[in-house]
Amino acid sequence: MATGASRHDLARFGAEVFRFSPRQCDLMIVAGRVVMKMLPVLQRIWQQMHEPKWCISMGACASTGGIFDTYCVVQGIDRFMPVDMYVPGCPPRPEQLIQAIIDLQEKIQHEGTIAGSEFSLSSRQQPKRALVELPILGQAPRFDSSVRVDVHSTEREGV
Amino acid sequence: MAVSSVASAIQAKIPVASSDEFRGQLRVVVPAESLESALRMVKDELGFDLLVDITCVDYLHYRGARDRFGLVYLLANTSNNQRVTLRVMLNEPNLTVPTAVPLWEGANWLEREVWDMFGIQFEGHPDLRRILLPDEFDSHPLRKDYPLQGQGERHNFPVLTREEA
Numbered sequence A: 001m002a003t004g005a006s007r008h009d010l011a012r013f014g015a016e017v018f019r020f021s022p023r024q025c026d027l028m029i030v031a032g033r034v035v036m037k038m039l040p041v042l043q044r045i046w047q048q049m050h051e052p053k054w055c056i057s058m059g060a061c062a063s064t065g066g067i068f069d070t071y072c073v074v075q076g077i078d079r080f081m082p083v084d085m086y087v088p089g090c091p092p093r094p095e096q097l098i099q100a101i102i103d104l105q106e107k108i109q110h111e112g113t114i115a116g117s118e119f120s121l122s123s124r125q126q127p128k129r130a131l132v133e134l135p136i137l138g139q140a141p142r143f144d145s146s147v148r149v150d151v152h153s154t155e156r157e158g159v
Numbered sequence B: 001m002a003v004s005s006v007a008s009a010i011q012a013k014i015p016v017a018s019s020d021e022f023r024g025q026l027r028v029v030v031p032a033e034s035l036e037s038a039l040r041m042v043k044d045e046l047g048f049d050l051l052v053d054i055t056c057v058d059y060l061h062y063r064g065a066r067d068r069f070g071l072v073y074l075l076a077n078t079s080n081n082q083r084v085t086l087r088v089m090l091n092e093p094n095l096t097v098p099t100a101v102p103l104w105e106g107a108n109w110l111e112r113e114v115w116d117m118f119g120i121q122f123e124g125h126p127d128l129r130r131i132l133l134p135d136e137f138d139s140h141p142l143r144k145d146y147p148l149q150g151q152g153e154r155h156n157f158p159v160l161t162r163e164e165a
Helices: A036-048 A059-064 A094-110 A152-156 B003-013 B032-044 B107-118
Strands: A027-031 A054-058 A085-087 B018-022 B025-030 B050-058 B069-077 B082-090 B096-098 B121-123
Touching: A027 A036, A027 A059, A027 A094, A054 A059, A054 A094, A059 A085, A085 A094, B003 B018, B003 B025, B003 B032, B003 B082, B025 B032, B032 B069, B032 B082, B032 B096, B050 B107, B107 B121
Parallel strands: A027 A054, A054 A085, B025 B082, B096 B121
Antiparallel strands: B018 B025, B050 B069, B069 B082
16 A cells, blocks of 8 residues: 555556456555465456466565464465565565566566466576665665676666 | 352352352353253343353363363343353263354354354254355364364365466
8 A cells, every 4th residue: 555655656667557356457466365265266366367467476474374374374375376576574665565566567578478488498587686776875885786696787787 | 230149140040060250250151951041041030131252162182171162152231231151061972052043143153153163063053154264164173183284275276377367
């Protein structure tokens, strides 16, 4: 909710409109625990979405079940559904969700057709772009930028 | 009416297994065969007109416990703000008690929840189905001998993949 509201404002990153019908969506964000009884409902929502479609598993509970390792909580929705992006955190900060959406946009730019067959090609398996540390005025950067290992963020140097 | 007079009023009509008072509230254990008459008498004659909750305790592995289940009725008197706890001890082959739906309509869902979680049968209940868990679930997970991570009920859903959905 905070991600879409004015303080963090997801619209700055090209993802504005929230639709509450799966038939008008191309991205599903699963936020929170999925109970065993609701999993068929979740799968049905996913099946109602039009191609192309993506899924973000947001938070520790949706990704792994979190602390709820019990009989009724699904231990990670990726056991039963395709997931494109995982957001850690309990709960995740709005910045993390925005970063996940930016990363998903980048993933869509590089790859991503309906079947996703090129996911299996080794040439497409590129290392994930490390988070670019934003400069804070008056503070030295916490991480040494010379040891950065990724390949995509080079054009973003000097931001 | 004081707590002790409520206790003696119940004991005068119903064979009570045990009864004690804790911080001004009365706890009564009645045998299973006199449960229905005890509930009816407490409601009609002593004015405990509100059924607050029906719940259950599994005393498996509980220190000093002799009975397996304790079925708990929490009742309140809305005119003088008194409360009483009625408890019935149940053991494994005979997990059937008469329903309280004729006395309190609200007992319907409460008894369905106790049936769902503990497997206590309520005889005469109009609609004894599972209320929280899915219908195809076949065990009662709040029993202490049910493993916390389940018996694989959560693993038998179809797996959706990118190619098919």
